Amino acid sequence: MKRSSEKTNQPIAPIDEPKRDFLKLILSGGFVAWAASVVYPVLMYLKPPHQAEVVVSTVKAGKLSELEKDSGKIIKFGTKPVILIRTGTGEVRAFSATCTHLDCTVQYKKDLGLIWCACHNGRYDLNGRNVAGPPPRPLNEYKVVVQGDEIAVHKV
Amino acid sequence: MKSLWKRGYEWIGERVQLDELIEFMGKKYVPVHRHSIWYYFGGVSLFLFIIQVVTGILLLMYYKSGEELAFESIQFIMSKVQFGWLIRSVHSWAANLFVLAAMIHMFSVFFERSYRKPREMTWVTGMFMFFLALGFGFSGYLLPWNELAYFATKVGTDIAGVVPGVGKTIMEFLRGGEEVTGATLSRFFGLHVAVLPGIFTVFLSIHLVLVQLQGMTHPMEHEGGPRYEVKKMPFFPNFVLRDLLLWLIVLNVIAILAVFFPWELGRKADPFAPAPAGIRPEWYFLFMFQTLKYIPAQVWFIDGEVLGIMLFGVGGLLWLLVPFWDQKSSRGEKNRLINYVGLGVVGYIIALSILGWTA
Numbered sequence: 001m002k003r004s005s006e007k008t009n010q011p012i013a014p015i016d017e018p019k020r021d022f023l024k025l026i027l028s029g030g031f032v033a034w035a036a037s038v039v040y041p042v043l044m045y046l047k048p049p050h051q052a053e054v055v056v057s058t059v060k061a062g063k064l065s066e067l068e069k070d071s072g073k074i075i076k077f078g079t080k081p082v083i084l085i086r087t088g089t090g091e092v093r094a095f096s097a098t099c100t101h102l103d104c105t106v107q108y109k110k111d112l113g114l115i116w117c118a119c120h121n122g123r124y125d126l127n128g129r130n131v132a133g134p135p136p137r138p139l140n141e142y143k144v145v146v147q148g149d150e151i152a153v154h155k156v
Numbered sequence: 157m158k159s160l161w162k163r164g165y166e167w168i169g170e171r172v173q174l175d176e177l178i179e180f181m182g183k184k185y186v187p188v189h190r191h192s193i194w195y196y197f198g199g200v201s202l203f204l205f206i207i208q209v210v211t212g213i214l215l216l217m218y219y220k221s222g223e224e225l226a227f228e229s230i231q232f233i234m235s236k237v238q239f240g241w242l243i244r245s246v247h248s249w250a251a252n253l254f255v256l257a258a259m260i261h262m263f264s265v266f267f268e269r270s271y272r273k274p275r276e277m278t279w280v281t282g283m284f285m286f287f288l289a290l291g292f293g294f295s296g297y298l299l300p301w302n303e304l305a306y307f308a309t310k311v312g313t314d315i316a317g318v319v320p321g322v323g324k325t326i327m328e329f330l331r332g333g334e335e336v337t338g339a340t341l342s343r344f345f346g347l348h349v350a351v352l353p354g355i356f357t358v359f360l361s362i363h364l365v366l367v368q369l370q371g372m373t374h375p376m377e378h379e380g381g382p383r384y385e386v387k388k389m390p391f392f393p394n395f396v397l398r399d400l401l402l403w404l405i406v407l408n409v410i411a412i413l414a415v416f417f418p419w420e421l422g423r424k425a426d427p428f429a430p431a432p433a434g435i436r437p438e439w440y441f442l443f444m445f446q447t448l449k450y451i452p453a454q455v456w457f458i459d460g461e462v463l464g465i466m467l468f469g470v471g472g473l474l475w476l477l478v479p480f481w482d483q484k485s486s487r488g489e490k491n492r493l494i495n496y497v498g499l500g501v502v503g504y505i506i507a508l509s510i511l512g513w514t515a
Contacts, residue, residue: 047325048333074428079335081428097430102448102461103314104307107430118431119311120449134460136453 054078061144061151064092072108072115075153081105082142082153083115087126094142094153095128101135115139184391187374194264195372195395196402201261203403204254205360207410208292211247212349219299221345223338226301227424234421245414253410255293255440258286266478266498270373273486276479278370281363283476288356293438295348301341306425308437309344310336315448318461335427376488436512443505444468446512475501 056078064086067073072085074097081097085108095115097105104119114131115124122133129138143154168174186195218237220229233240262282265271271279294312298305313336317327332339374386389395437445444464451460458466474481484491 046329048328048331048339051333074430076428079427083430101453102311104310104431104435105427105429118433118435119307120445130453134448134451134453136459136461 057155059153061094061153063149064146064151065149067092067151070110070113074105074107077142077153077155083108083139084144084151084153085115085126088113092144092146092151093126093128094144095124095139096142097139099135100130100137100139101133106139178392181392182390184368184371185388186372186391186395188387188389189375191264191268191375194261194268196399197257197261197264198367199399200402200406201254201257202360202364203406204250204257205356207250207407208247208254209353211243211250212353214243215247216349221299221342223301223341226299226341227421230300230421241418242414245417245419246410248419249410249413249417251293251296252438252440253406255289258289259440262286263498263502267495268373269376269482269485269491269494271479271485272373272482273479275366275370275373278363278366279479280476281359281366285356285359285363287472288352288359290440292348292352292356293440295344295352297438298341298344299348300421301425302422303425303429303432304422304435306336306427307431307435309340312437312441313340315461315465318459318465320462337427376485376490439509439513442512443508446508446515449512449515471501 059075059077059082061075061082061084062073067084067086069086069090070088072083074081075084075094076082082094083097083106084092084094086092097107099106099117099119099122101117101120101122104117106115106117106122106124108114109116109123112123113126115126115128116122117133117135120134122135123131124135124139125131127138128141130136141156143156145152145154165174186192215233218229218233218240220226230244233244235241237243265279265282294309298309313327313330316330317323319326328334330340330343331337332343436442447468448461448464451464453460455463478494479486482491482494485494
């Protein structure tokens with residue numbers, strides 16, 4: 001201010017627009033930076049940290065003699081549910097039990113001979129293919145190895 | 157006794173201008189006409205919200221959040237705590253009636269076009285409260301950590317996850333991780349008892365101040381006509397007393413429902429059990445739930461669920477913004493489109509809810 005009044009020799013200094021714009025920029029920029037430095041840690045705090053999961057590649061899934069023909073059950077595969085199915089012909093298959101539609105857990109539906117999701121009536125055949133209802137993708141398949149009476153399920 | 161009241165009134169009156177407030181309330185009138193009954197549903201919603209705050213605080217005294225604690229603590233409340241069953245049932249029943257009363261309030265305001273200028277802000281704050289009420293319902297539903305709630309939350313948060321772009325971030329933010337776990341329960345608990353009530357109170361205050369300042373709307377057919385023909389009653393004490401009487405009735409209805417139809421707890425959530433047959437969300441989400449069942453996996457090139465969410469998102473936004481696209485009503489002209497839209501929405505919600513209920 002002082003300098004500009006000296007320059008123009010006027011008693012009341014005229015507003016130095018560029019200077020004022022510069023101050024506005026500094027102030028508002030400073031405010032934005034300050035706000036960001038407050039909001040950023042809060043947002044990062046709310047973002048759940050990724051916890052290291054135990055990587056599971058194989059689980060024992062019980063005895064073959066205990067799994068009836070034409071039935072299914074849910075087994076724990078690490079933290080995820082996997083559905084183990086024994087078909088009418090005695091073949092054992094395993095698929096991810098998480099419905100590809102909206103994340104519900106599927107079940108074996110004996111009367112239909114299908115894998116069924118109760119939430120939105122999604123249906124998969126015994127190869128895990130989505131055959132009816134809203135599911136957009138087939139269920140992921142797991143590899144089943146039967147040794148004697150022991151069933152083991154492997155991630156493909 | 158009376159002199160004590162009077163002395164207290166005078167003591168406050170010397171410091172705050174109480175007379176002005178009384179005069180203001182005395183000058184406020186509620187129009188009396190054949191649609192007057194709808195004026196009561198806002199008050200009923202308010203009362204139900206107050207019940208939720210009181211019973212919610214009571215439940216907080218015993219409720220414990222956590223995968224291994226939540227279900228057991230509600231069991232404890234319902235079986236060991238004296239009148240615990242009552243408090244919990246009242247909270248659940250009043251929650252449902254709150255959504256119902258708010259819905260009736262919202263649709264009556266819609267059909268009466270009470271959102272028209274100058275009450276756009278009242279409508280918008282009311283709509284925000286309605287969305288928050290759905291958030292209350294959704295977050296509160298998980299807190300008992302039972303089977304139904306577990307899958308409802310999986311589905312609900314997964315739906316948020318399909319929003320293009322930011323969906324996955326929102327889903328992880330809601331779930332507190334990639335899956336629905338105890339972390340989700342903690343987050344929903346915090347949202348339900350702290351975040352949502354805080355935000356709700358702000359909107360509620362604005363909403364109520366606006367209603368008091370602007371007064372009740374007159375039906376559109378009264379507008380332009382001579383005002384003296386419209387019957388009216390003073391807000392205070394006549395309307396307030398009627399309000400209170402209705403609140404008393406509502407409280408009795410809730411008590412009867414809570415005693416004779418106690419809210420069930422169901423089975424504890426098990427992440428390794430299939431979703432039970434016949435699973436369905438709370439009735440106010442039923443029409444959306446049923447719609448998701450009908451939309452095929454792929455429509456043209458869009459995923460079915462993405463399409464469903466986009467449709468409901470756009471629909472909700474248009475509904476929220478009705479005071480701004482319905483300029484005709486603000487000018488005092490008839491707008492039949494509003495009737496068709498309103499009836500269409502009500503019809504759709506009722507039809508799909510019945511289909512969802514009987515399916």
